[in-house]
Amino acid sequence: MLNYLAYAVAAWVFLWGLYGIVTSKNLVHQVVCLAILQTSTYVLLLAIGFKIGGTAPIFADIPVGTPVVDPLVQALMLTDVVVEATVAALLLSMVVKANEVAGTVDPEELRILMG
Amino acid sequence: MSLTTAIPFCVALPLIIAALLALVSRWIGRRVCDSLAIAAAACNVLLALVILRGVWSHPLIYWFGNWWPRPGGVALGICFNVDAVGAALAVLTATLTLAGLIYSWKIFEDTENHFQPLMLIFMAAMCGFSYTGDLFNLFVFFELMSVSAFALCGLKTLEPAPLQGAFNFAIVNTVGAFMIVMGIGLLYARTGALNFAQVGRSLGRTPADALVLLAFLLIAVGYMTKAAIVPFHFWLADAHAVAPSPVCVLFSGVMVELGLYAVARIYWTIFSGTLAAHEGQLREILLMLATLCAVVGGLMCYAEHHLKRLLAFSTISHAGLMLAGIGLLTPKALGGFLIYVLSHGTIKGGLFLSAGILLHRHQKIGEDHLHGCGRGMWWTAALFVIGAFGLAGILPFGTLLGESMISEAAKSVQQSWIAYAFVFAEVFTAGAVLRATFRIFFGWGEPAPTDKSSRVEEKPETEETRQRTPAAMFLPTAALILLGIAIGAVPQLRGTAEGAAGVFVDSSHYAQMVLDNAAPAPPRKAPEEPLTSSIVRSSVAGALALALALGSVFRKKLAPALNFTRSLELGNSALRAAHSGHPGDYVAWQSLGMAAIGGLFAWLLH
Amino acid sequence: MSSRQRTTLFLIAVAGLAPLFAWGFRNLPPMGDYRGPYGYAVTQVAVYERHATDVVNAINYDYRGFDTLGEEFILFASILGVLLLFRPSGDDHKGKKQAQVEDALPVSDTLRVGMQAMAGTMVIFGLYIAAHGQLTPGGGFQGGVILATVPLVVYLSGDVKTFEAIVSNPLTKLAECGGAGGYAIIGALAMLGGAHFLTNFLPLGQTGDLFSSGTIAVISVTVGVEVTGGFLVLMRSYLREIIEERLQGEE
Numbered sequence: 012m013l014n015y016l017a018y019a020v021a022a023w024v025f026l027w028g029l030y031g032i033v034t035s036k037n038l039v040h041q042v043v044c045l046a047i048l049q050t051s052t053y054v055l056l057l058a059i060g061f062k063i064g065g066t067a068p069i070f071a072d073i074p075v076g077t078p079v080v081d082p083l084v085q086a087l088m089l090t091d092v093v094v095e096a097t098v099a100a101l102l103l104s105m106v107v108k109a110n111e112v113a114g115t116v117d118p119e120e121l122r123i124l125m126g
Numbered sequence: 127m128s129l130t131t132a133i134p135f136c137v138a139l140p141l142i143i144a145a146l147l148a149l150v151s152r153w154i155g156r157r158v159c160d161s162l163a164i165a166a167a168a169c170n171v172l173l174a175l176v177i178l179r180g181v182w183s184h185p186l187i188y189w190f191g192n193w194w195p196r197p198g199g200v201a202l203g204i205c206f207n208v209d210a211v212g213a214a215l216a217v218l219t220a221t222l223t224l225a226g227l228i229y230s231w232k233i234f235e236d237t238e239n240h241f242q243p244l245m246l247i248f249m250a251a252m253c254g255f256s257y258t259g260d261l262f263n264l265f266v267f268f269e270l271m272s273v274s275a276f277a278l279c280g281l282k283t284l285e286p287a288p289l290q291g292a293f294n295f296a297i298v299n300t301v302g303a304f305m306i307v308m309g310i311g312l313l314y315a316r317t318g319a320l321n322f323a324q325v326g327r328s329l330g331r332t333p334a335d336a337l338v339l340l341a342f343l344l345i346a347v348g349y350m351t352k353a354a355i356v357p358f359h360f361w362l363a364d365a366h367a368v369a370p371s372p373v374c375v376l377f378s379g380v381m382v383e384l385g386l387y388a389v390a391r392i393y394w395t396i397f398s399g400t401l402a403a404h405e406g407q408l409r410e411i412l413l414m415l416a417t418l419c420a421v422v423g424g425l426m427c428y429a430e431h432h433l434k435r436l437l438a439f440s441t442i443s444h445a446g447l448m449l450a451g452i453g454l455l456t457p458k459a460l461g462g463f464l465i466y467v468l469s470h471g472t473i474k475g476g477l478f479l480s481a482g483i484l485l486h487r488h489q490k491i492g493e494d495h496l497h498g499c500g501r502g503m504w505w506t507a508a509l510f511v512i513g514a515f516g517l518a519g520i521l522p523f524g525t526l527l528g529e530s531m532i533s534e535a536a537k538s539v540q541q542s543w544i545a546y547a548f549v550f551a552e553v554f555t556a557g558a559v560l561r562a563t564f565r566i567f568f569g570w571g572e573p574a575p576t577d578k579s580s581r582v583e584e585k586p587e588t589e590e591t592r593q594r595t596p597a598a599m600f601l602p603t604a605a606l607i608l609l610g611i612a613i614g615a616v617p618q619l620r621g622t623a624e625g626a627a628g629v630f631v632d633s634s635h636y637a638q639m640v641l642d643n644a645a646p647a648p649p650r651k652a653p654e655e656p657l658t659s660s661i662v663r664s665s666v667a668g669a670l671a672l673a674l675a676l677g678s679v680f681r682k683k684l685a686p687a688l689n690f691t692r693s694l695e696l697g698n699s700a701l702r703a704a705h706s707g708h709p710g711d712y713v714a715w716q717s718l719g720m721a722a723i724g725g726l727f728a729w730l731l732h
Numbered sequence: 733m734s735s736r737q738r739t740t741l742f743l744i745a746v747a748g749l750a751p752l753f754a755w756g757f758r759n760l761p762p763m764g765d766y767r768g769p770y771g772y773a774v775t776q777v778a779v780y781e782r783h784a785t786d787v788v789n790a791i792n793y794d795y796r797g798f799d800t801l802g803e804e805f806i807l808f809a810s811i812l813g814v815l816l817l818f819r820p821s822g823d824d825h826k827g828k829k830q831a832q833v834e835d836a837l838p839v840s841d842t843l844r845v846g847m848q849a850m851a852g853t854m855v856i857f858g859l860y861i862a863a864h865g866q867l868t869p870g871g872g873f874q875g876g877v878i879l880a881t882v883p884l885v886v887y888l889s890g891d892v893k894t895f896e897a898i899v900s901n902p903l904t905k906l907a908e909c910g911g912a913g914g915y916a917i918i919g920a921l922a923m924l925g926g927a928h929f930l931t932n933f934l935p936l937g938q939t940g941d942l943f944s945s946g947t948i949a950v951i952s953v954t955v956g957v958e959v960t961g962g963f964l965v966l967m968r969s970y971l972r973e974i975i976e977e978r979l980q981g982e983e
Contacts, residue, residue, distance in 0.1 A: 014762035014763045014764065015757065015758070015760070015762065015763065016763075017763050018757040018760055018763070019754075019757070021308075022750070022753040022754070022757060025304075025308070025753075026746055026749065026750060026753075029301070029713060029717055029742070029746075030742065030746070032297065032301070032709070032710060032713045033710045033711075033713050033714045033717070033738055033739065033742045034710060034735065034738070034739055034742070035710060036735075038293065041297060041709060041710075045297065045300055045301070048301065048304050049304055051304075051308075052304055052307045052308055052311065055308060055311050055312075056307075056311045058763045059311055059314065059315040059760070059761075059763075059766060060766050060771065061763055061764050061766065062764060062765065062766055063764035063765070067869065068775055068786075068787040068788055069785055069786050069787070069788075069868060069869060070779050070785045070787065071785040071786075071867060071868060071940065075775070075776065075779050075780075076776075079775055079787075080766075081766045081768075081771035082771060082774060082775060082778075082787040082788045082791055083314075083320075083770050083771045083774060083791060084311075084314070084771075085788045086788050086791040086792045086796060087262060087310075087311075089788070089792060089873065090262075090266065090792075090799060090800065090803045091307060093803050093806065093807060093873060094266075094269050094303075094803065094806055097273065097806055097807050097809075097810035097811075098269075098272075098273060098276075098296065098300055098810065100810055100811075100814060100966065101273065101276055101277060101296070101810040101813045101814060101817075102276075102293065102296050102297075104813075104814045104817050104818060104970075105276075105280055105289050105292055105293050105296070105817060106293070107973065108280075108283050108289055108817050108818070109286055109289040109290065109293070111973075111977060111980075112283065112284065112285065112286045112289065113286035113289075118708050118709055118710065119708065121286060121289075121290050121707075122290070122706060122707035122708055123286060123287045123290055123707065130928070131923065134919070134920075134923070134928070134929035134930075135920075138916045138919060138920055138929065141801075141805055141912075141913075141916050142913050142916045142917060142920070144808075145808065145909045145910075145912045145913030145916070146909070146913060148808075148812060148905075148908075148909050149905060149906065149909035149910070149913070152905075188928065189928060190797065190798045190928055190929055190930050191794060191795065191797055191798070191922075191928060191929070191930045191931050191932065192927050192928050192931045193795060196773065198769075200769045200770065200773050202770070202773060202774060202777075202795050203795055203796070204796055204798045204799060237816060237819065238815070238816075238819050240812050240815055240816040240819070241816070243812060244809060244812055244813065244816065247805060247808070247809045247812075250805075251802075251805075254802070262796075262799060263796075263798065263799055263802070266799050266802035266803055266806070267802055269802075269806055270802050270805055270806050270809060273806050273809045273810050273813065274809045274813075276813065277809065277810065277812065277813025277814075277816055277817070278813075280813075280816075280817055281816060283817055283819070283821065284821055312756070312760070314768065314770075315760050315761060315766070315767075315768075316759075316760075316761075316767075317768060318766075318767055318768010318769050318770050318771065319768065319769065319770050320770065335759055336755045336756045336758065336759050337756050337757075337758075337759035337760060339756065340752060340753070340755070340756025340757075341756075343752070703733070704733070706733055708733070708738075710738055711733050711738055713742075714733075714738050714741045714742040714745065715741070717742055717745035717746070717749060718741055718742075718744065718745040718748075720745070720749065721744075721745045721746075721747075721748025721749045721752065722748065724748060724749070724752040725748055725752075728752065728755065
């Protein structure tokens with residue numbers, strides 16, 4: 012049962028992030044909830060690649076052949092982190108500009124496009 | 127130029143030139159930057175054509191970094207699997223980008239020379255997306271495409287509406303992207319691979335269990351969000367309403383279609399074996415989604431009076447038709463999908479550029495505002511009318527060929543009712559464009575009913591208005607619409623497309639080519655069936671669209687029986703209220719859609 | 733839709749999604765026992781084939797280097813996007829008096845001395861991390877981010893003028909664009925020898941040396957340069973935006 016705790020955490024955080032975006036009343040809060048949503052994918056990826064008794068995949072002072080955790084999911088996660096950081100930067104700049112032009116960061120008040 | 131040089135340069139060259147343009151943006155003038163960007167896009171068109179010619183008869187596998195797969199079929203590197211379908215989509219991408227860049231020559235508003243590099247990066251990302259053969263590489267190019275799209279969408283920063291549109295676009299698409307990552311993680315957990323062929327071979331033909339189904343659900347929903355399938359479509363209208371016209375061309379012309387291409391590619395290379403036992407049920411689920419999309423898109427299209435939102439909803443409707451092409455799960459339908467994408471992309475691109483010409487000349491974009499203003503712009507009116515009939519899929523257009531292949535494939539799997547969905551979508555979308563043309567360019571009838579959305583985005587995207595449409599704006603528009611006709615005239619197109627689709631769907635042979643260096647099999651040319659029933663259907667659709675448009679325009683003068691057109695134009699209030707502009711609403715619908723489709727998968731496909 | 737309707741709709745969706753996730757995740761291999769050939773294969777061969785001891789970076793910059801090229805351009809495109817969004821609008825920047833940010837912040841002595849000490853250490857640390865990408869955990873992205881935090885540390889130490897000078901330096905643009913374009917050019921250079929794009933064509937050296945693993949080290953440094961330049965350009969445009977807001981606030 013405990014073996015699956017990390018996967019359950021990943022699903023839990025994913026759903027909470029979605030809940031945050033849906034019920035948010037502030038655009039900055041929505042962007043942060045998006046970042047939280049992303050962390051659920053990190054948890055899932057790293058949990059998938061874990062090996063009990065494995066060490067870090069750096070062979071500087073251990074011989075090749077020692078059990079190590081999966082390096083590939085760590086590489087995928089690095090790419091993911093950069094992607095998330097850049098998307099958040101772009102979204103936050105949109106929010107800053109929206110505040111400057113419209114004077115509000117509440118999505119309810121910013122609903123100009125509709126129908 | 128050999129093929130192995132052309133393939134990486136198709137993606138790397140625009141990236142390098144974009145970096146260069148961004149570096150010297152401060153010191154070179156507007157004209158130099160535009161010229162360099164146009165030259166880069168033109169080079170890309172040539173490269174994409176060279177590649178298409180090279181892979182016409184057999185696909186080519188290109189391994190980056192010389193990392194060929196290990197014996198036993200373990201792929202450690204990333205490969206590009208270039209076949210005719212992907213290469214054709216790349217040619218479409220490059221052509222639309224070239225048209226957009228020529229259109230924005232000199233007249234377009236000042237962006238400190240940052241617009242051109244972003245367009246080049248967008249183009250490179252879409253080309254890479256069409257070629258790749260690796261799951262995570264597909265995701266990386268998906269994100270690159272999305273980030274450039276978000277930035278380009280929010281270009282006009284002086285009004286709050288573009289920022290709202292770009293923000294909604296970004297939130298919904300990024301949620302979809304994270305679903306894709308989860309799906310990739312789940313597939314990796316099961317198979318330990320990221321290459322399409324290796325994952326497909328590892329899943330093999332063992333029946334899909336809950337994990338594989340969940341992975342398929344997550345990945346399909348993520349890519350369908352990009353493809354604007356109902357109920358993941360809400361972002362599209364907002365984004366199109368505020369993005370500049372050349373960017374709208376790329377969104378509707380190829381970005382949305384690439385989402386569908388990804389679903390098809392992933393299904394055929396990875397899941398076609400495990401889901402083979404439930405192919406019929408999956409087909410029904412996908413066709414149901416496609417019909418819902420076509421109907422909702424068509425109804426909302428007719429109810430819109432903001433020209434760009436109208437065209438955006440017509441894209442959603444046609445995306446439903448293209449999903450039907452994929453959802454039929456046969457090579458013939460997939461060939462029809464390819465032809466439909468190519469001709470729809472160019473026609474829709476031409477229509478968006480024409481709407482941009484109207485915005486440039488009159489600084490207005492609402493159908494009620496523009497009533498009668500277009501009198502005298504006969505060439506642009508002609509383009510609108512031709513484009514509308516292209517959407518209806520009548521005789522000289524490529525859309526007719528696509529529709530005929532999809533309908534024939536539907537008949538062969540006892541789903542021939544899908545042809546009626548085609549007629550419905552064609553009538554409403556073509557009718558809406560014709561109605562707008564009659565009101566704007568001929569000034570017939572009463573002005574359109576006002577709705578709130580048509581007031582949005584009345585700011586010009588060009589710096590100065592002129593009395594005549596500049597050639598740099600008109601020529602790409604006309605060229606795109608004519609291309610939509612020219613595609614229909616290519617000889618043996620249907621047979622070739624079906625042959626290319628046959629190669630696309632052959633997953634075991636694909637796996638052998640990628641992992642074992644097997645020789646590719648030549649595509650078999652399929653016999654072409656006569657077009658008569660399609661011609662009849664599309665002519666009926668075209669005539670009905672014309673009648674609907676004329677009925678709406680002249681409803682006061684003609685019989686009161688035509689008052690139903692007024693309610694069609696006002697639209698269903700519940701449906702319109704659902705498109706509320708609030709990103710939380712959109713994500714809620716997205717979650718509900720995912721839960722519903724997931725429930726169907728669990729019930730029918732397990 | 734009202735807020736309550738939206739929440740209700742979402743909770744209905746969760747009632748479907750949560751069981752779906754539970755049902756699907758049940759079939760995952762239990763945590764701690766990853767299967768699959770990809771990870772095992774790479775850990776066996778990476779050290780021998782590329783003389784790199786950090787397998788994660790060997791994957792990032794060599795085996796799956798093309799992904800990292802795309803990722804780098806995602807960073808580049810989003811910074812271009814921020815520059816595009818924050819561009820000065822029309823008549824704002826013609827002949828206006830420059831609003832200033834203050835020259836110095838009033839900070840406590842502890843903060844000032846601490847941050848000044850940290851700034852120097854962080855520069856060295858960031859360079860060390862970026863240069864040792866193929867040997868130890870770290871690499872271009874991580875080192876670049878550390879280096880990009882240095883101006884913020886300088887700002888926190890109260891010295892706003894130096895912060896402005898660092899981020900407004902024209903070399904930052906060169907670093908960003910040169911880093912991004914440079915990665916693609918390194919990949920293209922590999923093709924001169926007839927190999928495929930992004931092949932590792934430099935001599936591999938001795939495992940464990942600073943100059944080993946061929947292009948992995950070079951790409952790591954290039955990425956570090958781009959990330960540093962990119963974040964500095966980002967800071968500059970945010971600073972410009974703050975100045976503009978103050979200008980508008982004063983009117």
